[in-house]
Amino acid sequence: MIITALIENTSNNKDLKAEHGLSLYINQGKRKILFDTGASGAFAENAAQMKIDLSDVELMVLSHGHYDHGGGLKTFLKENSKAKIYLHSNAFGDFYSNKQNGQTSYIGLDPTLLPDNRFVFTRGVMNLEDGAELFSDIEGTEFCPSGNSDLLVKTEEGYRQDDFCHEQNLILRENGKTVLIAGCAHNGIVNILERFREKEGCFPDVVIGGFHLYNRSFDRNESPELVAEIGKYLSATGAKYYTCHCTGTVSYNQLKTLMGEQIDYLSTGSQLTI
Ligand SMILES: [Fe+2]
Numbered sequence: 001m002i003i004t005a006l007i008e009n010t011s012n013n014k015d016l017k018a019e020h021g022l023s024l025y026i027n028q029g030k031r032k033i034l035f036d037t038g039a040s041g042a043f044a045e046n047a048a049q050m051k052i053d054l055s056d057v058e059l060m061v062l063s064h065g066h067y068d069h070g071g072g073l074k075t076f077l078k079e080n081s082k083a084k085i086y087l088h089s090n091a092f093g094d095f096y097s098n099k100q101n102g103q104t105s106y107i108g109l110d111p112t113l114l115p116d117n118r119f120v121f122t123r124g125v126m127n128l129e130d131g132a133e134l135f136s137d138i139e140g141t142e143f144c145p146s147g148n149s150d151l152l153v154k155t156e157e158g159y160r161q162d163d164f165c166h167e168q169n170l171i172l173r174e175n176g177k178t179v180l181i182a183g184c185a186h187n188g189i190v191n192i193l194e195r196f197r198e199k200e201g202c203f204p205d206v207v208i209g210g211f212h213l214y215n216r217s218f219d220r221n222e223s224p225e226l227v228a229e230i231g232k233y234l235s236a237t238g239a240k241y242y243t244c245h246c247t248g249t250v251s252y253n254q255l256k257t258l259m260g261e262q263i264d265y266l267s268t269g270s271q272l273t274i
């Protein structure tokens, strides 16, 4: 399996754009998968720069209904005419973020994309066949990111804190290895891993994704105490971690100090062979 970071918050290559968002391109056997689309069409520009043909993608997964993961959906729908797009049934919710000026701003998906017969709305566990599976029913509440408290959903009764029931995670299996991919891990990477263990009876070999340990609206990093607890848990799983995006560099550096070789950063343009 080869996983390429099409875009995330940093880039080590001057020819590739970076933005606050995430998009991964995955070769799993003969199948090409796109996981998230970043915040804009920049993921597609980077793909072209890396000679990756997005029209070949057969399966697209959207991790959750935030613009920094689904902002490039319109571009993807234009560049690709065949892939089914798997997103949670709640992904087109009315999502907002608190801002420093006391206002809120819309951070959901572009509602004009609905309806589209290529969207497949998911719930719970969904087997996508050929070694791919989605799961979204996360119930644990251990070590949740504190930045979640500034992320909201608008309902008929007004704003309430988002419960992230629109978030889903991808499991990929190939050559005896299991890879777990999360978008922002708003449900808490520890709770996602606990759900994985409950379902599979073991931990994955590799985990990839943002851990939401940085609150962008308020430029605030997660407390070192919480990051230390998370690092201790992650170390004990024995998995290899590649993190990026909303983990933030301060929390990543702390995790790196705690976990050493067990964790690395995945910048735009990086490629992993698993
Ligand atoms: Fe998010």
Ligand SMILES: [Fe+2]
Residues within 6 Å of the ligand: 021, 022, 066, 068, 069, 183, 184, 210, 245, 246
């Ligand atoms: Fe994000």
